[in-house]
Amino acid sequence: MAIITSHLLNGTDGTHAGGIPVSLYNRATRELLLAAETDKGGRVSLEVEDHRVDPSGSYELVFSVGGYWSARSIQRAGSQIMYEIVLRIAMPNPAGRYHVPVIVSPNTYSVWWST
DSSP, rough: OEEEEEEEEEEEETTTSSOEEEEEEETTOOOOEEEEETTSSSSEEEEOOGGGGTTTOEEEEOOOOOOHHHOOOOOSSSOOOOOEEEEEOOSSSSSSSEEEEEEETTEEEEEEOOO
16 A cells, blocks of 8 residues: 655745645546545645556646635735645555655645655
């Protein structure tokens, strides 16, 4: 079983970004594999069954951040246009652990991969 984890941090104030919907799709089939939501600590863990992991495949990890930012009254210089963060990832090891932390802001984000 592959395990994908993430920790989302609010880049405007340094708090944990909880309540953000997260989805995992197979890019080849467009099949929704898993859906979850970040907890109060901004963390999420997705367990992908072995038969759903193609080591040569490609996947999309989607963070639906639009509602999160709409619910916050923060000063904006313009319109809120970024409503999803889409990360295209591979899972070369069907039993691997993939940790992808993200710092989110209203119209930007920073991401990295951590083992």
